[in-house]
Amino acid sequence: MVKILKILLxxxxxxxxxxxIIAVAxxxxxxxxxxxENLDVIPxxxxxxxxxxxxxxxxxxxxxxxxxxKTQIKTNSLGFRDKERTIEKQKNxxxxxxxxxxxxxxxxxxxxxxxxxxxxxxxNEGKPESSSKNSTYEVLNFGVTGFSIPQSLLTxxxxxxxxxxxxxxxxxxxxxxxxxxxxxxxxxxTMNQNKQLHIRPTFNLQGNxxxxxxxxxxxxxxxxFLVLKQLEKSKSNSFTLPLEKEYxxxxxxxxxxxxxxxxxxxxxxxxEVAWEISGPNDFGKFVSLQNQVINSKFNGQRTKQREQKPFxxxxxQKLSSSFQILRRTFKPELKMKDEMEKLLSVFAPKxxxxxxxxxxxxxxxxxxxxxxxxxxEVMRNDIDSYGGNLVIVDSIPNxxxxxxxxxxxxxxxxxxxxxxxxxxxIPLYKDxxxxxSSGKKTSWSFDGHFNELGTKIFAEAMxxxxxxxxxxxxxxN
Numbered sequence: 001m002v003k004i005l006k007i008l009l010x011x012x013x014x015x016x017x018x019x020x021i022i023a024v025a026x027x028x029x030x031x032x033x034x035x036x037e038n039l040d041v042i043p044x045x046x047x048x049x050x051x052x053x054x055x056x057x058x059x060x061x062x063x064x065x066x067x068x069x070k071t072q073i074k075t076n077s078l079g080f081r082d083k084e085r086t087i088e089k090q091k092n093x094x095x096x097x098x099x100x101x102x103x104x105x106x107x108x109x110x111x112x113x114x115x116x117x118x119x120x121x122x123x124n125e126g127k128p129e130s131s132s133k134n135s136t137y138e139v140l141n142f143g144v145t146g147f148s149i150p151q152s153l154l155t156x157x158x159x160x161x162x163x164x165x166x167x168x169x170x171x172x173x174x175x176x177x178x179x180x181x182x183x184x185x186x187x188x189x190t191m192n193q194n195k196q197l198h199i200r201p202t203f204n205l206q207g208n209x210x211x212x213x214x215x216x217x218x219x220x221x222x223x224x225f226l227v228l229k230q231l232e233k234s235k236s237n238s239f240t241l242p243l244e245k246e247y248x249x250x251x252x253x254x255x256x257x258x259x260x261x262x263x264x265x266x267x268x269x270x271x272e273v274a275w276e277i278s279g280p281n282d283f284g285k286f287v288s289l290q291n292q293v294i295n296s297k298f299n300g301q302r303t304k305q306r307e308q309k310p311f312x313x314x315x316x317q318k319l320s321s322s323f324q325i326l327r328r329t330f331k332p333e334l335k336m337k338d339e340m341e342k343l344l345s346v347f348a349p350k351x352x353x354x355x356x357x358x359x360x361x362x363x364x365x366x367x368x369x370x371x372x373x374x375x376x377e378v379m380r381n382d383i384d385s386y387g388g389n390l391v392i393v394d395s396i397p398n399x400x401x402x403x404x405x406x407x408x409x410x411x412x413x414x415x416x417x418x419x420x421x422x423x424x425x426i427p428l429y430k431d432x433x434x435x436x437s438s439g440k441k442t443s444w445s446f447d448g449h450f451n452e453l454g455t456k457i458f459a460e461a462m463x464x465x466x467x468x469x470x471x472x473x474x475x476x477n
Contacts, residue, residue, distance in 0.1 A: 023315075030311050036057070036303055036305055040073065048200045050155075068444045082140055216265050217258065263413065
């Protein structure tokens with residue numbers, strides 16, 4: 001018995017020493033690889049916010065130490081992560097623009113690995129033989145973290161239009177849709193947890209057109225499905241989970257409701273709908289709050305090193321997270337449970353008798369889609385007015401955060417809408433999903449944004465689309 005106790009104590013002691021070594025080594029690593037918190041945006045009354053002009057800062061993500069990457073972010077005089085560009089251009093210069101949110105800014109990779117810079121290099125290195133030897137291409141990056149489609153619309157009006165690009169590539173993923181009807185952003189909540197300010201311009205449709213649009217396309221069975229699950233949960237605090245096959249069938253059944261004819265009718269009705277952009281209502285408060293934080297927490301600067309924390313606690317969180325992922329690998333029903341919980345929290349109607357009422361934080365799914373389609377219509381018209389072409393880059397079914405069913409519906413609607421309105425369309429999600437299915441990681445594990453492979457696939461998809469859809473005449477001035 002004494003021998004067994006000695007062996008047990010020796011094993012415990014070995015484990016403790018091992019953990020101490022890991023904790024010390026980890027703490028040394030975190031001390032040598034600090035993370036930085038940056039107030040890297042400024043309030044912009046016209047578009048909401050943009051990067052600080054002519055700035056240079058180190059970006060390490062949002063973790064308290066550098067966990068995956070460390071990049072130098074340099075902005076131009078307009079406040080975008082791009083080279084300094086001039087409005088006036090040489091005769092044979094052709095301009096393109098990539099616009100969208102943080103996936104376009106691509107702070108997680110070096111500047112020369114961003115989608116816009118890769119595309120610029122591909123175009124200049126692979127020019128058609130028939131083009132002029134002096135012909136060059138510029139691909140401008142007008143991405144801003146956290147932007148919605150209406151904000152990209154405004155960015156095009158305020159900052160892009162003067163450069164007269166031939167093509168404007170608009171990146172869209174799932175959250176991009178919901179931002180169109182959300183007035184706040186985490187920029188202010190990270191400065192003060194109680195400050196959910198109205199800092200985002202929001203896009204509104206005027207008149208009572210929603211019901212007429214809903215008569216053309218609605219996903220009643222989807223909402224009924226959620227109401228049923230909601231009732232089950234309210235009665236027994238749980239609900240029956242559909243089999244994977246049943247869920248896939250529901251997705252396909254709802255997708256089958258989307259037809260070219262229906263989207264054509266919706267497009268025509270949307271063309272008759274008046275719109276307006278409101279806000280940002282709290283612009284002054286945004287300016288005041290940021291100045292207050294700069295002067296207090298940042299000692300007059302816009303960047304500071306994050307405080308060190310015990311590495312062992314971080315390690316424990318990683319192990320716990322890995323265990324949860326492992327559980328879901330061996331128990332597929334847990335993935336389905338997460339999916340159903342997500343759908344209920346986001347899309348379930350507030351009132352079961354009103355299927356199209358939406359939830360507290362997320363208005364009705366169809367209404368949100370219609371608002372975004374109208375914003376795309378307006379943006380396309382703006383781009384047409386200066387001789388450009390709008391191309392949608394769709395990453396929705398790859399960047400799924402709020403459910404597979406709505407993601408697939410959104411993407412299908414977007415593809416049909418582009419088809420009937422003569423808008424370019426790139427199903428980027430197919431290339432990303434193909435890479436992921438073959439074991440290639442296209443995003444950072446913790447941060448979630450594209451890694452260098454992801455931005456490369458993004459750039460290659462745009463380049464391939466240009467090769468397949470352009471003519472020498474169309475891409476030369």
